[in-house]
Amino acid sequence: MQRPIEDYALIGDHQTAALVARTGSIDWLCLPRFDSAACFAALLGEDEHGHWRIAPKGADTCSRRAYRPDTLVLDTEWDTPDGTVRVTDFMPQRDRAPDLVRVVEGVEGEVTVRSTLRLRFDYGSVVPWMRRSHGHRVAVAGPDAVWLRTEPDVRDWGHARATHAEFTVRAGERVTFVLTWHPSHEPRPPLIDTERALRESVDDWRAWAARCPYEGPHRDAVVRSLITLKALTYAPTGGIVAAPTTSLPEEIGGVRNWDYRFCWLRDSTLTLGALLTAGYREEAGAWRDWLLRAVAGDPADLQVMYGLGGERRLPESEAGWLPGYADSVPVRLGNAAVCQHQLDVYGEVVDSLWLARQSGMATRPHGWRMQLALMEFLRKVWREPDEGLWEVRGPRRQFVHSKVMAWVAADRTVRTLEERPELEGDADRWRRLRDEIHDEVCARGYDADRGTFTQSYGSTELDAAVLLIPRVGFLPPDDPRVLGTIDAVREDLGTHEGFVRRYSTDGCTVDGLPGHEGVFLACSFWLADALHLSGRTKEARALFERLLALCNDVGLLAEEYDAVERRQLGNFPQAFSHVGLVTTAFSLFGPDPRTAG
């Protein structure tokens, strides 16, 4: 029986991440990168698929847990009849190898603690060979080697294909476990000093969080979201994963299960916008450079997503041996949406390059030439149907949001040329394209009878993505067509709490998938933005606060929310949702460093 998705907390080292449950069990960890095979995959199956639990003997869920303020260091505590014990989980900034550190500390009384480590390489399918070496446990299978050491030594034994340890801790006593991965053909990396690593992790995160200029209400939630976005950034390249998990379902027991451990241009450009809004220019710069490397080449070959290093092949397969989260199958590895045609991506890429320039980042000459090449390509293809930002697996359509984002690409190109006359390019040419797209969207994407923009040309279906129309500047927020769209989307796709689905799955086949899904959290933040922009700030704030209440006990959000069962759904934690939280908080309450001073 799986734990609710919101039971998990995230720890990570800027190259991969682990999910820790309220039971003290780490049920998800891919090593050495976010997109590597998992060595703990109980999240998508049973304990037998790999996990590592440390908790007081006989205890279940913890009594309380929290991140140390402004860090990604997690403290989980249990009160037991014999006393109180704390487990501190973190992954130090990586030097040569990934380390997972778990410090068990007696807080009060004397408590017996159990550790059960079940390593299963290749997503729960490979049981490694365990041996002892120099007082440590070593697990090897094929390319992977993992070392487990304990300071001080504790009694441990192997049983039922797991490594168990049992010991007692009194107040002030500590037992530290370190799990280190390395390629099995290489020697074991040097041991880390765990006390120092803990101090440095806390200091580094706090120094990073202190740079956030936000001083409005709900600061903790904003900083937690920024820390989460930073934790989803792959430090060696600057690429940002959409989420660290695969196949957490959008419908419990359903097929809407996808692998998010890749860098979507859409999700990443929105993340870049949020980081810039919050003043994190270094991260935004690293991502801008990742982007320019990833999209380099023929504009016709632009993909909607890439691997962490810019890899292009992400073939989708099914991990048939994994039973899935709460029986939600298939578990997918890789993502077939990589081959889709999604026109909005051009708008997002050009918009993020524009935002980077606006924030004072130097224009890379090859970056501008690449933008012009992308624009030439977009000019040829913008009238084509596509799979849109929701990556539908049904037939291609003339999605309104895709066309609006094509307009954004033309608009930002025009504005750049107006502001920077020294740059090469014919502003009139892009002005003409901008006007042509605008006219077509207003003529074919707007239903005058209902007073709303629609999902695709001529359709009666609605789509929450068109809530972005005022935010991207396609129409002013007080335009009657925008006001009508806000009301129609709320009416058609909203719940009584005011959250919205991205589109309807009731008896329609637009996404080509069976079943339904929850409310889409990013879209619900977009609704709050649209309400605020159109002057309905009180309603926007109330909605924002209801959305904040959906965060789990440590401030994390999945992609979706089941408003009936009141539980989170989909991959977790999801960058899209946290981007929404940060962007809306800044627009409602915060300073915007791009315009300040």
Ligand SMILES: OC[C@H]1O[C@H](O[C@H]2O[C@H](CO)[C@@H](O)[C@H](O)[C@H]2O)[C@H](O)[C@@H](O)[C@@H]1O
């Ligand atoms: O709904 C079907 C599609 O769902 C996934 O895409 C969603 O996640 C992406 C990453 O966050 C996001 O960019 C996109 O807008 C979302 O619709 C999945 O990755 C697709 O393969 C799937 O077709």
